[in-house]
Amino acid sequence: MTIEFDNNLPIYIQIMNYIKGEIVTGKLKPGDKIPSVRELASDLQINPNTVQRTFQELERETIVETRRGMGRYVTSEEGRIMTIKKEMAKDVLDRFIRGMRELGFQGEDIVAAVAESVGHEDAEKGDV
Amino acid sequence: MQKKGMYSVEDILQIQQVSKKYWSKQAVRDISFTLGPGKIIGLLGSNGSGKTTIMKMIAGLAQPTSGKIAVYGNPVGVETKSLISFMPDQPLTESWMTVGDALRFYSDFFADFDQAKAERMLDFMKLSLADKVRSLSKGMSERLQLTLALSRKASLYLLDEPLGGVDPVARTRILNALVEFYEEDSSILISTHLVSDIERIFDEVIMVKNGEMVMHGNVEELRLQHGKSMDELFREVFAEC
Amino acid sequence: MLKLMKYDFRRNRDQILGLYAVTLLLEAVIWILAEVYHWENLSMLVLQAVTYFSAAIFLVVLACRTYSTNLKSYGRKLIPVKTLYTVLSPLLLNLILLIVLIALAVLHVAIYGFVYPDILPKDFWYISFISVLNLLGAAMVFLIALTFSITVSHSLPFRSKVWIGILTLFVLNLILGLVEGQLFPDSGGWMELAFRYNFTSGEYLNANGIEAAGKAFDIGPALIETVFCLILLYASTWLVKKKVEI
Known part of the structure; x- marks a missing residue:
């Protein structure tokens, strides 16, 4: 490790x-x-x-x-692990959203930006 | 050797208002701290800050000008020498000795010397019993001194600059040895001015500048409070030097 | 304490064994030369005695160096032994080494006794015994005084330590002389007694016998010197514990 x-x-x-x-x-x-x-x-x-x-x-x-x-x-307890996963995701999200807000993005724009980004990544993976 | 006060949680080391004045220089000024068992503590300071003097006083090599030092409640003296294992910055071995002779010297005078452990550590450090002390390189000699100091079952280990003058590979090996070696009922006090390599193994740090104690705290808490590494804090404290 | 003495010996082993070897060699050489060149018995004996005496002095000097090195050694200062033992160890080792030297000399002379039936004066063994005992006592007193002086010079935090040490030695000698002189004006310390037979009986020294003049052993000065030594040992121990630092 x-x-x-x-x-x-x-x-x-x-x-x-x-x-x-x-x-x-x-x-x-x-x-x-x-x-x-x-x-x-x-x-x-x-x-x-x-x-x-x-x-x-x-x-x-x-x-x-x-x-x-x-x-x-x-x-x-799988349930506990799920909860932790969600907590950790929330941390990442909170930081991301704060960062995006600092750049001037608001609510729906943030969602749109994410969708676009994820879409691109999936497309790239699909090609390879 | 009985340790006084086994019925209470006795501090391994108690230093109370200790000062040391040499002929013309105030080396240590009014230092006080206590150390509990099971800790690895860093005594951080630049060269000449007084940390070696402090260690010498604990080990009984020098007398404080004022103040008291006690190990498990015993004032520094013949009894405490058997509780303390000191690795100074000068060799403990004599030039006529072989590595084997050095081990024999230790086992002759220290009841808590573990011969088997010493031999294992020598292996780990790549030293052999027949080597002559005179012919060892500086790095090998340091590894021998460390082996001797750590092969005793002491209550308090004092290591004066164990990482100085040692190559990075050996440094990792030494850090490994220290972590493996940790016991819950003893403590290790390590003095150093090279902080970044070693700060991960410290529970607490004590910073000494010009003979005075400027900081004493738990490392993780200090990291949380200041958002800085010990190395950075150290540099800040010693910025004017 | 035996362990301390063992390590004191080990550190100097080569020098000590070398000394004994060289001494015996010199004795043999002198003997051979005396035979070949027909020296006078007295000349040969005196030369050989001087050789033994020089070896003894070398041993005393070695004891001092050992003690001094011990005071400055990290290894020695960290071991949990009583301070008194640190002070006594080189002294006792020295005593043993001197006794060994004396034993060699005795063997040597005994051989002469067989080879040359008339060489030894009458009462030789008795007188020599007394003389050597006194010499040994004197050597020990002297060594203890040296030990104290060395301790004093190591206790001082400043330079010019060696001179202070030598000064201390002179002062000690002076004090001892004065005290003995006051209390026992007619007798001498061990050193004097050892050589008294020489001074007063020189004219008697011939192939047939020598006499010892005066007492063989003086209890007065001996007592004073013993007390003197005890005080110095105690003081040295105190200094090592409190004042000697590395």
């Missing part, structure tokens, strides 16, 4: 987002085992306490659960 860390932001948040991303895109499946604190700290070369905090936060958000004596696992 390699993550490009930005030292300007709390690292535990960055790891959380990375793991959530892995879960949401299916690379980490529901019920999959998550590496231990030590393993992750060693892989990423970061402080184990930081990893610990990450896991604590993920547990608080019920994305990850601890099974006594066995380790940490991705939640098997």
